[in-house]
Amino acid sequence: MLGFKIERAAAPIWMRSLIPVIAILVTFILTATLVIMAGANPLEAYRYFLIAPLSSQVSALEVLVKSTPLLLTGASVAFAFAAGYWNIGSEGQLYAGAIAAAWLGIILEGVPSVVAIPLMLVGGFAAGVLWALPPALLKVKLAVDEVVTTLLLNSVILFIVSALLNGPWRDPVSGWPQSPEIAASTVFPRLIPRSRLHLGFIVALLTIAALWFILSRTALGLKMRAAGLGQEAARFAGVNVENTILTAALVSGGIAGLAGVGEVAGIHFHLIEAISPGYGYTGIIIATLGGLHAVGVGLAAIFIGLIDTGAQTVSRALGVPVYLGDVVQATLLLVTLGLFILQNYRIKRA
Amino acid sequence: MHAIQMRGITKRFGPVVANDHINFDLEQGEIHALLGENGAGKTTLMRILYGLYHADEGEIRVDGEVVHIASPKDAIRLGIGMVTQHFALVPTLSVAENVVLGYTDGFRVEPQAAQQRVAEAAARFGIEVDPAALVRHLSVGERQRVEILKALYRNARILILDEPTAVLVPQEVEVLFETLERLRQGGLSVIFISHKLYEVMTVCDRITVLRDGRVVGTVDKEATSQAELARMMVGRETFGVTRQDGRPQGPVLLRIENLSALDQKGLPALKEVTLEVRAGEILGVAGVSGNGQTELSHVLAGTLKPTEGRVLVGNEDLTGADPARISAAGVGRIPEDRHEGVIGELSVAENLALEYLDEFVKGGRLDHRRIRQHAERLIAEYQIKASPTDRTRTLSGGNMQKVILARALSRNPRVVIASQPTRGLDVGATEYVRSKLLEQRDRGAAVLLLSEDLDEVLALSDRIAVIYEGRIVDVLPASEADVEQLGLMMSGAREGTSARV
Structure with a gap:
C-alpha cells in the first residue's frame, strides 16, 4: 500500500562489520540533544569524550585500567551467551571473586607472590563458578529461567558483602565497612610505574585470547555455539546440550570472578561494597556490542572504558553530569540491538 | 439459501x-x-x-x-x-x-x-x-x-x-x-x-x-x-512404479517392540507400536500427519524418551538412548523438519562435522583442515550446491536436505530413519533424495520411511505399515497395497486385516 515492502534478508558482510560504527554515530546523534540540554556544545563534548582521554599517557593508561574489569565481564557474558545461556549474573559472580580475593589476601600473608597471586586467581575463579552453579543447575535440571535466577542472585551477594563488611570483616583499624587490607605479597604488581595499570589487565587480555580460542578452535566451542544457535538441532546431532550449557555457565561465572579479584588485588586492596559500579551489567552491553566474538568484545570493552574515562573528563571540563556516560552506554546498547534486528530485513519497492 | x-x-x-x-x-x-x-x-x-x-x-x-x-x-x-x-x-x-x-x-x-x-x-x-x-x-x-x-x-x-x-x-x-x-x-x-x-x-x-x-x-x-x-x-489411478519383488531379505536390523510415547502435551501419541525392518528393505509408514509419526521419529532419533517398549538395532538395545549413542550404533537419521537437523547460523562444514565431532579433534583442538576436507568430499559426493564455509541457512531447501542426507548416510549406517525426507522439495531434489534411499536399501541397510506422501510410500516401500492415532493398523507387502484400502486405513475407517483387535 505504501509502495514498499519489508522482507527478511540478511545484510551483506560489509554492512555487518559496519554495525558498531553506525551504532556509535547514531548514538552520538541521539545523545547530542541531551548534551545541548545540559548546556554544552556536543562536538566539544564528544572531543572530551573520545579524544581527550587518549591525549596524555596518564589518562590513556587510565582507560586501560577502566577496561580491565570490563574485558573480563564482557568475556564472561559473551561466553555464556554464545551457548544460549543468558547469564545476567556476572555482577554477582564478580562480587563472589572479590570476596574470595579479600579473604585469600589476608590468609595468604607471608606466602611469596609467585604462589599467592596464582592462588588468588584460582580462588576467585572458583568462587565465581560456585556462585554461578545454583542457577546453572536449576536451568539444566529443571529448566528454571536463568535470567531471573542469575539476576536475583546479584542482590543476594550484595547483601552478603554488606553483612560481611558491617560484621566480621569490618576494618578494625578504620572502623569503616571495608575488609582489612590484603597482604602486600598478594597485591597485583603494576605493569607501568606511576600508573594504576596492574597484572589484571594481562589476565584480561589472556582471557579474551582464551575466549577466542575456545569458541573458534575447540570442540567445546563448536558445541556451545551449536547449542546456542539451534538447541534442538544440536541435540539431534548428538551434542549433550545440558552439559555444554552447564560448562559455559560455570566458566562464565569463573571469568567474572577474575574481574572481582583484579579489582581487589589491583585497585582497592580491600573489599568494599561499591567495588563494582555495575561492571557485570556493562559486560552485557560489551558482549552484545562485540557480537559475542572475542575481538569485538575486546574492542567494545576498551571503547566503553574510554567513554567511562571520558565521562569524567567531560563533566569536569564542561560541567555536564557524569551520568551522561551511562546514558551514552545505554543508548549505544539499544541502538546496537536495534541494528542487529534491522540487519535481517531489507526494504524493497513493492 | x-x-x-x-x-x-x-x-x-x-x-x-x-x-x-x-x-x-x-x-x-x-x-x-x-x-x-x-x-x-x-x-x-x-x-x-x-x-x-x-x-x-x-x-x-x-x-x-x-x-x-x-x-x-x-x-x-x-x-x-x-x-x-x-x-x-x-x-x-x-x-x-x-x-x-x-x-x-x-x-x-x-x-x-x-x-x-x-x-x-x-x-x-x-x-x-x-x-x-x-x-x-x-x-x-x-x-x-x-x-x-x-x-x-x-x-x-x-x-x-x-x-x-x-x-x-x-x-x-x-x-x-x-x-x-x-x-x-x-x-x-x-x-x-x-x-x-x-x-x-x-x-x-x-x-x-x-x-x-x-x-x-x-x-x-x-x-x-x-x-x-x-x-x-x-484419488490416484496409477503409480507407474516398477517393483522388483522377491529380492533377498536380510536379517532384522531394526526391531521396535510395543513402543509407546507421549506428545508435547503429555497425551499418548504412540500406542504399542511394533515394527520390524530387515536389511535390504524399505518399510514405509503411511499415515495422515499427526497420527504419531512425529513422536515415532523423535523416539528413534533419541530426542524423545518412550514411556514403554523397546528399540533394538541389531542386538543392541537402544531404548531411550541419547542421539549420540544412536548415531554411534549405526543409525542414520533424517529428521522430519530440516531445521531440527541443521543449525542455520553454522557453516555447512560445521554442520557436517557436528555429529562426529570427536573424530575431528586433534590435541584438544578442532582440526579445521580435516573438517573442511570432510565437507568438500561430501559436497562433491552429494552434489550440494554450497561451499564449506557458507552459512547453512543461505542454502535452498533441497541443498539443506542434502547436507542432512550426507551427514546421515555417508557412514553407511545399518539402519536409516527417514522422516518426511522430501517434504517441501522440488521435483529434482525429491528424485535425488529418493534415489539415495533406494541406494541405501540396495546396499543392505534397513530403511524406515515415515511419509505423509502416499505416492512416496508406494513408490519406495517394499512393505507398508499404516499408522492411525498412534497405532499400526496393518503392515502389508507393497505389491498387495491398493490406494483405496490404504486411504480407508489412514482415515481410521477400516481395521487392517491382520491388526490386533
Missing part, C-alpha cells in the same frame, strides 16, 4: 498454488465438511474466508452479497467465527473474561455483569461451561467449548472448525458432536475441516473433498460411502 458462496478462489504462495479456482457453498443450517489430505488446501481456504489470508482471485458472497474480508474483524462483523486448533485463550483469565475480551462496550468491565451475560449465552446455546472457572483449569475439550461460545457470543451465524477433533479424546468428541448438532438445529451453519472419514460421515450433511488445491467434488452424506470418499481424497 446460501450462507456462504466462494467462487473461483485462487491463492498462491510463491510457485505453490494452495487453492486453485475453488468453488464452495455453505447452506444455511448445514454442517458441511471440508475433507482432504494435509496440504490439500482446506485450511488455506478457510483462512481466506476468515480474513487471515487474502485470495489472489475469486469472490466471496455472504447471504448473497459480495463482500470484501480484509481481516478477521470484517469476518466477525459478517457473522463468521473460526475455532482453530491453537486456542486463543488467556489461561489466567476466567471463561467469562475470555469470552467478552475484545467485545466489550466502553472502558469498564463489570465482572459480575459479564459473568451473567456469558452464563445466559451458554445456557441459550446449550454449551456447558462454568463462566467463573479459570481457563487454565479447563480440559482441552472445555477450552474448545469456550472458543465456540466466544464465536457465538460475537453473534456468529457461520462457524468454522479447523480439525476440531484433533486435540480431543473420544468422549470429548462425542460431546462436541452433540453440541454441533444442537447448534445446527438452532440455525447455525458449520464448516468442519477434517481428514477423518468416519467423523465426517457421522456429523456432516454434505462433504466437499479437496485434493492438491482443487475441488474433487461435493457430495451428500446419504449418497456416498467412506470408500468413495477415500478414493476421492487420495
Whole structure:
C-alpha cells in the first residue's frame, strides 16, 4: 500500500562489520540533544569524550585500567551467551571473586607472590563458578529461567558483602565497612610505574585470547555455539546440550570472578561494597556490542572504558553530569540491538 | 439459501498454488465438511474466508452479497467465527473474561455483569461451561467449548472448525458432536475441516473433498460411502512404479517392540507400536500427519524418551538412548523438519562435522583442515550446491536436505530413519533424495520411511505399515497395497486385516 515492502534478508558482510560504527554515530546523534540540554556544545563534548582521554599517557593508561574489569565481564557474558545461556549474573559472580580475593589476601600473608597471586586467581575463579552453579543447575535440571535466577542472585551477594563488611570483616583499624587490607605479597604488581595499570589487565587480555580460542578452535566451542544457535538441532546431532550449557555457565561465572579479584588485588586492596559500579551489567552491553566474538568484545570493552574515562573528563571540563556516560552506554546498547534486528530485513519497492 | 458462496478462489504462495479456482457453498443450517489430505488446501481456504489470508482471485458472497474480508474483524462483523486448533485463550483469565475480551462496550468491565451475560449465552446455546472457572483449569475439550461460545457470543451465524477433533479424546468428541448438532438445529451453519472419514460421515450433511488445491467434488452424506470418499481424497489411478519383488531379505536390523510415547502435551501419541525392518528393505509408514509419526521419529532419533517398549538395532538395545549413542550404533537419521537437523547460523562444514565431532579433534583442538576436507568430499559426493564455509541457512531447501542426507548416510549406517525426507522439495531434489534411499536399501541397510506422501510410500516401500492415532493398523507387502484400502486405513475407517483387535 505504501509502495514498499519489508522482507527478511540478511545484510551483506560489509554492512555487518559496519554495525558498531553506525551504532556509535547514531548514538552520538541521539545523545547530542541531551548534551545541548545540559548546556554544552556536543562536538566539544564528544572531543572530551573520545579524544581527550587518549591525549596524555596518564589518562590513556587510565582507560586501560577502566577496561580491565570490563574485558573480563564482557568475556564472561559473551561466553555464556554464545551457548544460549543468558547469564545476567556476572555482577554477582564478580562480587563472589572479590570476596574470595579479600579473604585469600589476608590468609595468604607471608606466602611469596609467585604462589599467592596464582592462588588468588584460582580462588576467585572458583568462587565465581560456585556462585554461578545454583542457577546453572536449576536451568539444566529443571529448566528454571536463568535470567531471573542469575539476576536475583546479584542482590543476594550484595547483601552478603554488606553483612560481611558491617560484621566480621569490618576494618578494625578504620572502623569503616571495608575488609582489612590484603597482604602486600598478594597485591597485583603494576605493569607501568606511576600508573594504576596492574597484572589484571594481562589476565584480561589472556582471557579474551582464551575466549577466542575456545569458541573458534575447540570442540567445546563448536558445541556451545551449536547449542546456542539451534538447541534442538544440536541435540539431534548428538551434542549433550545440558552439559555444554552447564560448562559455559560455570566458566562464565569463573571469568567474572577474575574481574572481582583484579579489582581487589589491583585497585582497592580491600573489599568494599561499591567495588563494582555495575561492571557485570556493562559486560552485557560489551558482549552484545562485540557480537559475542572475542575481538569485538575486546574492542567494545576498551571503547566503553574510554567513554567511562571520558565521562569524567567531560563533566569536569564542561560541567555536564557524569551520568551522561551511562546514558551514552545505554543508548549505544539499544541502538546496537536495534541494528542487529534491522540487519535481517531489507526494504524493497513493492 | 446460501450462507456462504466462494467462487473461483485462487491463492498462491510463491510457485505453490494452495487453492486453485475453488468453488464452495455453505447452506444455511448445514454442517458441511471440508475433507482432504494435509496440504490439500482446506485450511488455506478457510483462512481466506476468515480474513487471515487474502485470495489472489475469486469472490466471496455472504447471504448473497459480495463482500470484501480484509481481516478477521470484517469476518466477525459478517457473522463468521473460526475455532482453530491453537486456542486463543488467556489461561489466567476466567471463561467469562475470555469470552467478552475484545467485545466489550466502553472502558469498564463489570465482572459480575459479564459473568451473567456469558452464563445466559451458554445456557441459550446449550454449551456447558462454568463462566467463573479459570481457563487454565479447563480440559482441552472445555477450552474448545469456550472458543465456540466466544464465536457465538460475537453473534456468529457461520462457524468454522479447523480439525476440531484433533486435540480431543473420544468422549470429548462425542460431546462436541452433540453440541454441533444442537447448534445446527438452532440455525447455525458449520464448516468442519477434517481428514477423518468416519467423523465426517457421522456429523456432516454434505462433504466437499479437496485434493492438491482443487475441488474433487461435493457430495451428500446419504449418497456416498467412506470408500468413495477415500478414493476421492487420495484419488490416484496409477503409480507407474516398477517393483522388483522377491529380492533377498536380510536379517532384522531394526526391531521396535510395543513402543509407546507421549506428545508435547503429555497425551499418548504412540500406542504399542511394533515394527520390524530387515536389511535390504524399505518399510514405509503411511499415515495422515499427526497420527504419531512425529513422536515415532523423535523416539528413534533419541530426542524423545518412550514411556514403554523397546528399540533394538541389531542386538543392541537402544531404548531411550541419547542421539549420540544412536548415531554411534549405526543409525542414520533424517529428521522430519530440516531445521531440527541443521543449525542455520553454522557453516555447512560445521554442520557436517557436528555429529562426529570427536573424530575431528586433534590435541584438544578442532582440526579445521580435516573438517573442511570432510565437507568438500561430501559436497562433491552429494552434489550440494554450497561451499564449506557458507552459512547453512543461505542454502535452498533441497541443498539443506542434502547436507542432512550426507551427514546421515555417508557412514553407511545399518539402519536409516527417514522422516518426511522430501517434504517441501522440488521435483529434482525429491528424485535425488529418493534415489539415495533406494541406494541405501540396495546396499543392505534397513530403511524406515515415515511419509505423509502416499505416492512416496508406494513408490519406495517394499512393505507398508499404516499408522492411525498412534497405532499400526496393518503392515502389508507393497505389491498387495491398493490406494483405496490404504486411504480407508489412514482415515481410521477400516481395521487392517491382520491388526490386533
